Amino acid sequence: MREPLTSLQNPRAKRAVRLRDRRSRDREGCFIIEGFRELRRAVQSRLPLEEVFFCRQFFLGENEPRLVADAVENCAATAVETGEGVFRKISYRDRPDGLLAIAAKPNWSLERLEVAGNGPPMILVAQAIEKPGNLGTLLRTCDAAGVTGVMVVDSCTDIFNPNVVRASVGSLFTVPIIETTSEEAMRWLVERKIMTVATSPDAKIDYSAADLTGPLALVVGSEQYGLDEGWLSKTDTLVRIPMAGSADSLNVAVANAVVLFEAVRQRRISAHREGLDS
Template identity: 40%
Template sequence: MFKKISSTANPAIKRLLQLQEKSRARKKEGVFVVEGQREIEMALKGGYEIPEVFIVEDLISEEKLERIFRRRKMPQITALTAEVYEKIAYRGSTEGIIAIIKTRDTGLKQLELPQKNLLILVAEAPEKPGNIGALLRTADAAGVDVVLIANPRTDIFNPNIIRSSVGCVFTNRIATGTTGEIIEFLQRNKIEIYAAALQASKNYSEIDYTGSCAIIVGTEATGLSREWVENSSQNIIIPMQGHIDSMNVSVAAGILIFEAKRQRGFQ
């Protein structure tokens, strides 16, 4: 028998809403909120700890919970009425399950690089959760080794990022830092830096990406900061044939990353 909540005025629901809406609340408690069975299963595969889960019993049975958490510690389960769940759910079509998950340290110091020929994606100051989510999906699809976020404008555990990434927050090796910290990190690890910038650039298809390298992308509005342009091994550009001189950051990243993967034989 699960504890049950039937009112949105319940303190547990107010806390859940705070965690969804406020980065400060997530940082203070060291937890974040994930909605949906697929995303929760991906978090579990990624080794994240889940202390609490909220469900609608008509949609998520005890047997389904046991399948989701098979061979893992069962979290504290709270049952919600459908009306309460609808008030806190982000999605129009509900799946009936929301989890509170413990955050991880995303600092560069905790990052362990795999011992192989590295392909790294760096995004500087991405602001829109949808763009960050799309970048993470692209990185997952290409099997990128590491995703680094320079000068992040929002925390990586923002529910909108988790939703737009369809759980790829949990499938990528992610770290954050300042632009200066990440440049120093890449140079110290002898990783070539290829910055997508207009200044002194070569066509991206003329570059050899078969060695350990990082592809750096900035925002569509402002591009990359001078630090990247001045510290890159080579600035690269995607030639435009239309009337604009930039494209969506996730689209640009996809073009560059998959060219690198093509050169590597998609290994």
């Protein structure tokens, strides 16, 4: 068995630190996945992994070494044991759990989105989202709601930012997600006759009164500026989320969750009624 990696000057350790930076990720075509839950999702999705760094001093039980073995067996990863000092150096978390992997960035395109599955498609279009934490939370919510896929358009943040991976709790690897432009996204949605819906405080329709049972794309915009005029002017249906207090808006990830799960609720009721009628 190899001795744990203990030198902070080791090229492998220095590379892992370097991949925190977007320019390095873009140049090398790789990104990092840190954390047990995040790595487990990646392994379950059979995401190809280059290396898995692990530090036994941070392990809580038997699940962590088992996951390292699974990553080696199922994702072609090379396991690299480190000492505590090296792992603290390569980790970007205040409380590391002893697992960090390097993966090649997947090349995801529009062809990845399949809308011919069971039931009408439900897609999220996230335009110009600026904060990695919000983008990750959007992905996690989409996973929970069972969306068909996510389009990240006019991106202002790297979808492979470590904080996107962390906030998504690995949903980045389970939800079909692609990066494209607004123009390409609009054309793709129109060609497939998918209705676009967006929230606006000036909308006349309450989100719960809108029919969200058909093919649907929920479009959300930047935290600071909201959707741009190009989307607002071409969106099929604008809905509002009523505010009972003094706040006049919700965080983009929260608003997304409200509307998506209303769509889920409506679809369940519709499916139940169809079952009774058949």
